[in-house]
Amino acid sequence: MSSRRPRRWLRRLVVTLLVLAVLAIVVDRAAAYVAENQLASMAEKEAKQYDVRSAGTSVKIGGFGFLPQLVNEDFSKVTLTMEKPTFSGVPGEDLKVELQNVHVPRSLLTQQSGAVTVDATDLRLQLSPRELARLAVRSTGLEGLSMSVVNGQLQVKATVRGISIDVPITPQVTDGRVALTLGQMSDSIPSPVQSAIRSQLATGITLPELPFGAQLTGISVVDNSVVLTAVVKDLKFNA
Numbered sequence: 362m363s364s365r366r367p368r369r370w371l372r373r374l375v376v377t378l379l380v381l382a383v384l385a386i387v388v389d390r391a392a393a394y395v396a397e398n399q400l401a402s403m404a405e406k407e408a409k410q411y412d413v414r415s416a417g418t419s420v421k422i423g424g425f426g427f428l429p430q431l432v433n434e435d436f437s438k439v440t441l442t443m444e445k446p447t448f449s450g451v452p453g454e455d456l457k458v459e460l461q462n463v464h465v466p467r468s469l470l471t472q473q474s475g476a477v478t479v480d481a482t483d484l485r486l487q488l489s490p491r492e493l494a495r496l497a498v499r500s501t502g503l504e505g506l507s508m509s510v511v512n513g514q515l516q517v518k519a520t521v522r523g524i525s526i527d528v529p530i531t532p533q534v535t536d537g538r539v540a541l542t543l544g545q546m547s548d549s550i551p552s553p554v555q556s557a558i559r560s561q562l563a564t565g566i567t568l569p570e571l572p573f574g575a576q577l578t579g580i581s582v583v584d585n586s587v588v589l590t591a592v593v594k595d596l597k598f599n600a
Contacts, residue, residue, distance in 0.1 A: 393427035403598035415443035449569030482593035538565035
C-alpha cells in the first residue's frame with residue numbers, strides 16, 4: 362500500500378506539471394498574438410508616412426519565449442511582412458523587414474501610448490523586372506525599354522535610333538542609385554548606337570523613397586524577381 366502512494370503522487374505531479382506547461386505555452390502564444398497584431402498596426406501606420414500601402418501586414422515575433430522577452434521589454438528578432446506593397450505608387454511583389462533588438466514597452470499590450478524603437482533594421486523589397494524597367498525609362502528617357510529574367514540574369518530590350526537590342530544587363534548599387542551595365546552587344550550594332558545606350562543607362566535609376574526611409578545597399582536577381590536590399594537607421598513606431 363505504502364509503495365503505491367508515492368507512485369500515485371508522482372504521477373499526479375507529472376500530470377500537473379504537464380498541464381501547467383501547456384497552459385504556459387497557451388498564455389505565451391496568446392500574449393504574442395496580441396503583441397504581433399499591435400505591432401503590425403503600428404508598422405502599417407508608420408509605413409503610410411512614407412506613402413507605403415499593402416494588401417496585408419503581419420508581424421512574427423522570434424526569439425525564445427514571448428513573455429520572458431516582454432518582461433525585459435526587448436525582443437531579439439521581429440519579422441515584418443507586407444504583401445503586394447506599393448511605395449510612392451510603385452507596385453512591389455513582397456516586402457520583408459527584419460528587426461533586430463526591438464524595444465517594446467509592456468504598456469503597448471494594453472493599447473496604451475508608447476514607442477517601439479529598433480536597434481538594427483534590414484529591408485528586402487521584391488520587384489518585378491517590368492517595374493524596374495519602368496523606373497529605368499523614367500530616369501533615362503529610353504522609351505520602350507523592357508526587362509525580363511533569362512537564365513537567372515536580367516535581359517534588356519530596347520530600340521535605339523531604329524535599331525533593336527536584346528542584351529544581358531547587370532544592375533548594381535552606386536551612390537544610392539541603381540547603375541545598369543550592359544553586357545556584350547552584337548557586332549552588327551553600330552558603335553555610336555552602343556555608346557549612346559551605354560551612356561544613357563550608365564546614369565542609373567533614381568528610385569523613389571524606399572519604405573521607412575531605408576537606404577539602398579544592394580540589388581540582385583532571385584528567381585524571376587529583382588530584390589532590393591536596404592537598411593533603416595533609428596526605426597521607430599508610435600502607438
